Amino acid sequence: MTSEKTSDPRRRILEAAAGLLAEGGAEAASTRAVAAAAGVQAPTLYRLFGDKQGLLDALAAYGFERYLADKQELGATDDPVADLRRGWDLHVDFGLARPALYVLMYGTPRPGRRPAAADDAYAMLCSLLERVARAGRLRxxxxAAARMVQAANTGAVLTLIASAEQDEELSPRTREAVLAAITAPSGGESGRAASPPGLAEAAVTLDAVLDGGTAPLTPPETALLREWLHRLAAPAD
Known part of the structure; x- marks a missing residue:
């Protein structure tokens, strides 16, 4: 499956590898098959990627770049919790549309070899959760919330990919369970009046607001306050 979209050999190789991966898994994406599909000589592939593992590492990074582009296109609304739901669903849709690539990205981690785009995607999640915190709705x-969301979101996708029968309720049920655990309801949800934030939510909100740098505190005072806030926000043992 040769790409005609670009004359860049590196991009052609990655697109060809992604196509072969989708069709037959990692075994189908041999260096010989990828080079042939991309219309390049084997020495070109080895010069750019080193070996098959180097190609697969680059392919995982390519997948994260595509995922990051989709996340950036999603945009933001004035409801950060609704945006969190949309981001969850986009993540699931991305993985189910590209199961082999997703497994390469999330199912075969290599310590110390995390692509920069993966870090950028995680930073976007943390930024969104900071918006939830500033709205006074993060518990x-x-x-901690970011790790919980990522673990549950990734686990749901990998479970769905591995399942012989698709459970259409698995992702939304898991999503709502996670959101119930990490966020507080707003006054407009289910017709209920807004309740005052609990101690944990108040601590998380103040911690997020401190990032604005407007508090009249010295850096040591800010660090000490943050330590106290993190203790107040931590779940009780």
Missing amino acids: LPVP
């Missing part, structure tokens, strides 16, 4: 510190 956990941003790092």
Whole structure:
């Protein structure tokens, strides 16, 4: 499956590898098959990627770049929790549309070899959760909430990919369970009046607001306050 969209040999090789991966998995994406599909000589592939593992690492990075582009196109609304739902669903749709590529991205982690685009995508999730925190609706510190969302979202996709029969309720049920655990409802949800934030939500909100740098505190005072806020936001043992 030779790409005609670009004259860049590196891009052609990655697009060809993605096509072969989708058709037959990692075994189908041999260096010989990829070079032939991309219309390049084997030495060109080895010069650009080193070996098959180098090609697969680059292909995972290519997948994260495509995912990041989709996330950036999603945009933002004035409801960060609704945006969190939309981001979850986009993640699931991305993975189910490209199962082999998704498994390469998330199912075969290599410590110390995380692509920059993967870090950028995770940073976008943290930024969104900071918006939830500033709105006074986050129950956990941003790092803990981000790890929880990523673990559950990734686990749901990998489970669906591995399942012989698709469970259409798995993702939305998991999503809502996670959101219920990490966010507080707004006053407009289910017709309920807004309730005052709990101690954890208030601590998380103040921690997020401190990022604006407007508090009249010295750096040591800010660090000490943050330590207290993180203790207040931590779930009780």
